Amino acid sequence: MNSTLSDTFFDDEFLYRGVVDHNWDYQENRPSSATFKDSKGVSVNREARRTESECVLQLLNTKAFKAIVKISVKDVNECNAISKYTPIPDNEYHSEIHDSIDRVEIRSGKARSLQKKSIQVYMQS
Amino acid sequence: MPIRILNHVSATDSILKSVLMGCIYIASHDDSTKQTLSRTSLSDLNNLYRKPNSTRSLQPDVYSLDKLKFNKRTLSNLKSLKKGWNGYEAEGFPESFILKLEELISELEYQPKIFPTGRGTIQIEYKRDNGDYLEIELNEDSGNVYCERDGESLEKEVPLNRINEQVNEFHS
Numbered sequence: 001m002n003s004t005l006s007d008t009f010f011d012d013e014f015l016y017r018g019v020v021d022h023n024w025d026y027q028e029n030r031p032s033s034a035t036f037k038d039s040k041g042v043s044v045n046r047e048a049r050r051t052e053s054e055c056v057l058q059l060l061n062t063k064a065f066k067a068i069v070k071i072s073v074k075d076v077n078e079c080n081a082i083s084k085y086t087p088i089p090d091n092e093y094h095s096e097i098h099d100s101i102d103r104v105e106i107r108s109g110k111a112r113s114l115q116k117k118s119i120q121v122y123m124q125s
Numbered sequence: 126m127p128i129r130i131l132n133h134v135s136a137t138d139s140i141l142k143s144v145l146m147g148c149i150y151i152a153s154h155d156d157s158t159k160q161t162l163s164r165t166s167l168s169d170l171n172n173l174y175r176k177p178n179s180t181r182s183l184q185p186d187v188y189s190l191d192k193l194k195f196n197k198r199t200l201s202n203l204k205s206l207k208k209g210w211n212g213y214e215a216e217g218f219p220e221s222f223i224l225k226l227e228e229l230i231s232e233l234e235y236q237p238k239i240f241p242t243g244r245g246t247i248q249i250e251y252k253r254d255n256g257d258y259l260e261i262e263l264n265e266d267s268g269n270v271y272c273e274r275d276g277e278s279l280e281k282e283v284p285l286n287r288i289n290e291q292v293n294e295f296h297s
Contacts, residue, residue: 036259
């Protein structure tokens with residue numbers, strides 16, 4: 001797909017992911033690490049120099065998420081995971097977090113690290 | 126099989142155990158709540174009251190009927206999840222898998238928190254007051270265990286019939 005965005009992420013760029021009610025830990029008031037377990041890479045939307053409101057609204061337009069979290073590309077690297085820009089026809093900001101260069105599916109330890117480093121930016125009232 | 130309530134109970138005992146014909150009859154001293162109680166064998170009773178991690182212990186984080194009921198409802202609700210339930214590409218869960226997990230959950234001494242994942246697995250989680258953390262990502266055949274304890278972490282795969290053992294070990 002043709003996109004104007006670079007394949008390379010900015011160091012300070014954030015990645016946004018929606019959290020549904022089933023994955024919200026009400027006791028800890030944070031998402032479960034299950035949020036970061038997907039079969040084809042953890043789908044996220046890259047910030048790409050947009051405002052946080054724009055990033056949040058884009059996700060809310062797809063689903064009424066319970067919450068939205070963000071994690072920096074730098075923190076993804078520190079979790080020993082990798083960020084990959086993978087635009088799709090109806091979403092040029094679509095990206096994925098993979099376990100490593102050789103493995104797509106995130107291991108439990110890394111999903112847990114992503115959970116710890118993620119920052120909540122929106123909560124359904 | 127219900128039994129007759131014993132009529133003479135010591136006022137100082139909250140539970141009276143008496144042995145009759147190789148079986149234990151359990152009766153309450155509370156006359157206001159006379160109700161028939163089920164009989165159980167001597168070996169069953171020993172298991173109930175002597176085993177340290179017995180599901181019948183009074184520790185608040187151990188087996189709770191309310192928590193089990195809640196978890197069974199949670200699992201039951203997962204049956205209705207359709208493709209895309211997480212806002213991404215997650216698929217629903219086969220009913221047979223949910224039923225298997227309902228059975229597994231019923232056997233657990235410690236009731237977990239339950240979360241579905243976007244890759245067809247269901248995750249159970251525990252956290253202790255000291256910060257220790259256990260999660261087990263369950264599929265049809267096995268569980269992927271991830272544990273944080275004493276500042277260290279480990280990850281391993283175990284068969285479903287050893288899940289309870291892992292959970293009890295974490296809580297020991």
